[in-house]
Amino acid sequence: MKILFVCTGNTCRSPMAEALLKHKMPEAEVQSAGIFAMKNQRPNDHVVEALQQQGVTLDTISQPVTGELLHWADLVLTMTTQHKQSLIMEYPDFQEKYYTLKEYVSNNDKKIWNQLKQQYADYEEKRSQFIQRYQHKMDHYKLEQELKEYLRHDWEKIQKLESSLINYDISDPFGGDVDTYKQTLDEIQKHIDALILKIQ
Template sequence: MKVLFVCTGNTCRSPMAEALLTHKLPEIKAQSAGVFAGMDQSASPHVITALKEKGIELQHHSQPITEELVQWADIVLGMTSQHKQSLVMQYPQYEEKYFTLKEYVSSDDKEIDGDIPDPFGGSLEVYQETLQELEYLITLLIEKINK
């Protein structure tokens, strides 16, 4: 399976999700991109620190969302409903691939609503909280992939 994570600038949430998934499930193919991302920006220093505390080294350079990336992916997981909506507006022909991360990992007995807040500009503690939330969601994602 090929998973594309999408956030705003591709320097915080989506690179964290990509790093967590590939760390926990190395055989999966994952990438990340941003709906308003520039090219080749490093991940936020707090992202690198928070991941390093979990034993994950991150070498990341941002990239904007492209049709090629969307075509490549089996599923495209946005961090917010706005990211999903932006994808629908840009590339409506692939709408069946688009979910928010929380929407995708929800199940009949465990519905998870809401967006994953952007930690950009926050303290290291804010980034650690985002990472903790993403760890939980990535664990649910792996359970779903392995079914």
């Protein structure tokens, strides 16, 4: 199974998850990427130090999320629900692969997630149909305003469903000291252990 871990900038949480899974399961095919990542950035120094203290080597550099990467992956695990939402909006064709790491290893809320996937699919279809119909009839600003109003009710339904979910986010240590990064690493490690049990 090919696994892609995704977070915002790919210098922190997703490289931690990638390094831990490679360390604990060397045969795993795994990469990490960032929604807003630039290419070839080194991971945060605190990430490297926290992993070294666990005896884990980190030899990855950042890369942005691309359609090619999403096509390569069998499973795409995000660090937060927001990351997952961003992928659904930007790359809707792969949404059957998207889970938060915590969600994937948990059995809770499956019914709500299925409803959410359908809501997102309906939202995206309505959005693209509206744009196709009106893009030549109004300027860009007007189109954005009308589109927002047209989809407002659908977006409220999505937000309501999401607010009923358990918090599936991995804490963000950005800006913290090494101990803060170690706490996040411990949190990720617990879910990586559960992931290994699930995929073996």
